[in-house]
Amino acid sequence: MIDLHYWTTPNGHKVSIFLEEAGLPYTIHPVNIGKGEQFQPEFLRISPNNRIPAIVDQDPAGGGGPLSVFESGAILLYLADKTGRFIPQDLRGRTEVLQWLFWQMGGLGPMAGQNGHFHMAAPEKIPYAIERYVKETARLYGVLNKQLEGREYIAGDYSIADMACYPWVVPHKMHEQKLEDFPNLQRWFNTVQARPAVQRAYALVQQVNPPRELSAEEKEAQRRVLYGQGNSGPAIVK
Template sequence: MLDLYFFPTPNSRKVTILLEECGLPYTLKIVDIGRGDQFHPEFLRISPNNRMPALVDHQPLGGGDPISIFESGAIMMYIAEKTEKFWPQDPARKYDVIQWIMWQMGNQGPKMGEQGHFERADKEGWYGDLSYPVNRFANEVHRLFGVLNLGLHKKKWLAAGEYTIADMICYPWAKLWKSRGIDMTEFPNVAPWLETISMRPAVQKTATIGKDIYDGPDKMPEDERARFTKILADQRAVPVPREWK
């Protein structure tokens, strides 16, 4: 049995898409990151980065004790390896997929995350003039849509000549293009790719999971939004929990 530690954001939707595409049963364990669940000592054992998604597999690949994995890229590689789906294993195609996973984890996810963070901070008027980071991340996100556009030139899928975990991992952030100030007419290779993925039943099924518990800070009452943004914006190192000793 698989437990997916989840809150409805793009990083965890990558994983629900893959689980649904594989037809694997899983249990959602909600980690309410606006309430601080990500700092719970038991969750930190699974994900010391105090971020979800995280996965616990009680019947792991290779047998033995349950294993836990944090970081969506690692989780997706694990599920694809276990099911032998959506990740061809001949070296050329294997590394074609891996390079896009690394790109997503090191570029698209963090940069779009920071773009959202600084835009929100700017809107709330928190720290004075934020035009430099707002502009910097808007430029980076524009550049990264250009990277996707190059990667999809004359191709239906990002890697390996087929639909893989590379597409699934990049899709949930790329689909936010409109709210991130992107003019999709500049990226004609990205639009049909987004459209094709969005039509897949597994993707449609996962699009609304958890929307009843969270649908972005803008839809929250003001006091709840203030608590949510404080927990996410003001973080420093967590000491080793007493419960661990």
């Protein structure tokens, strides 16, 4: 049994996709990051960087009691190794998947995240920052589009590289990207989106955090929690 500490963000979706694809039994523990629950001591014990997702494997290989893992890329790799699925076992295939997993962790996720931040969450519009991250997101889409030429999935077979990248392409419209400008990426996106396990993972949004329109006061409170934190936690939690 896997305990999944989760919220409905791209990084959260990565892990729920894997668990659904692999058919591993898991229990969701929602961590409402808009309310500052990521700063609770019990969560910090398993995720000291106060970020979701995190997991606790109640039955790790070799025994020894429950094992916690934080950072979405590390979780995907841990689960792939645990199950022997969605990562090649040969050296070259494994290296290919790991390259694209780390590409997402170090590039696509952070750049698209900053794109979304300066578009949606920044208290003032900064044209230079918006243009910078829109263009960098487009560059990264172009890299992925080239990699997908002649390939169904990023590293050959469906893998944790696809699970890592897909959730960061889902908000492409918010990030001012047109998938039709990247035909290989668009074809891949539609293929992953159609997978039943991916659809089940995204259906969790309705269970955990159904979309609703926030008031101006709620948006400001969330902004202060998510972006007003120092080294001891959020500036204001409501």
